[in-house]
Amino acid sequence: MMQKSSNTQQLIKEGQQNISLKKLVEFTHYETIFKFLFFFVVIFISLYSYDIIKFQQFLQEKNFRRFDWRNIKWLLVGLILIHITKDINKRFVTDYVERQLDSKYIGIDRQLRVQKIAKWIYDTVYYTCATLFAFFTFKNEKWFPTELGGSNFKETLYDFPNIPENPWVPIYYMIQASSHVHALLLLMFYGTKIELKYWEYLLHHSLAVSLLYFSTMYNCENIGIVVLLLHDISDIFLALGRTYGDLGKSKILVYIGFSSIQISWLYTRIYVFPIKINDCLVNHPQFLPYWEQTKNAYYNQIGLMVLLFGMHIYWTIFMIKVGLGIFSSGRYKNIYDNRENKLDHKKEN
Secondary structure (H helix, E strand, O other): OHHHHHHHHHHHHHHHHOOOHHHHEOOOHHHHHHHHHHHHHHHHHHOOHHHHHHHHHHHHHHOOOOOOHHHHHHHHHHHHHHHHHHHHHHHHHHHHHHHHOOOOOOHHHHHHHHHHHHHHHHHHHHHHHHHHHHHHHHOOOOOOOHHHOOOOOOOOOOOOOOOOOOOOHHHHHHHHHHHHHHHHHHHHHHHHHHOOOHHHHHHHHHHHHHHHHHHHHOOOHHHHHHHHHHHHHHHHHHHHHHHHHHHOOOHHHHHHHHHHHHHHHHHHHHHHHHHHHHHHHHOOHHHHHHHHHHHHHHHHHHHHHHHHHHHHHHHHHHHHHHHHHHHHHOOOOOHHHHOOEOOOHHHHO
């Protein structure tokens, strides 16, 4: 009997190894919606191409501070460093994750899960470093949110249309941009081979890169830094919680981890983020003297932030469902990561 069971499991494993991603993933209406939204965003942001040229001419004519293109070197430095550190992380943690991962994951499904967890481990370290750096570097700025510990907050769009004076802004901004550009490039070139929610993540990364690009060209780095920090804080707990959810053995720590995810996510992305959007809508006196030259920058930044907030609402629904499942059944079941996966892991337990 034992021999028969062993042979059966071996056949299942070999069979799963031959399953292609196309067969493993069922692209539901979620992906269709995100695909159309992605092309809508591409069309939307392309309309601003000519306006950016005019805006840069306006800044030069009025002698406003603007992005120094020599700082683009930090984007290149960031791309190299992130590529190297991600590769190092993958080499160090992959074997450990493979050993610790639940045996219910088999074949391609297991390979995808190992890659995901290795990425989440890297993300935990990266977002922690980025958050600490941003807090201690920008906490005294007049555009740094009080809700995140700022002490001198006046308004999110303070001193527009100048860029912030803090000398660390371009370095921090370009390194952060390199992280998102790197993620977008990986997704575009390899995403269809490893990502179960390709169009969803393509839309998200495109929004992030677009916000970084346009905020740089429109001298709205202060908005961009606030948005980055709000995302990075919750991403620390999200990446760490998802990692422990698959590798951890203690139910109590799973409860604590997902409580931290829920609290940080709801506070930063659902509570503080719309407050900052509203602040941009209500308090923008620097726009008024140059409204005709700056209105498109204003519409662009508000529009991208509103689209991003819409995705937050969508993800929050899944996050609450995962949390309710954990606290009601005492068992971790990631319905978000597995929702399009045809493998039914419950039958394997």
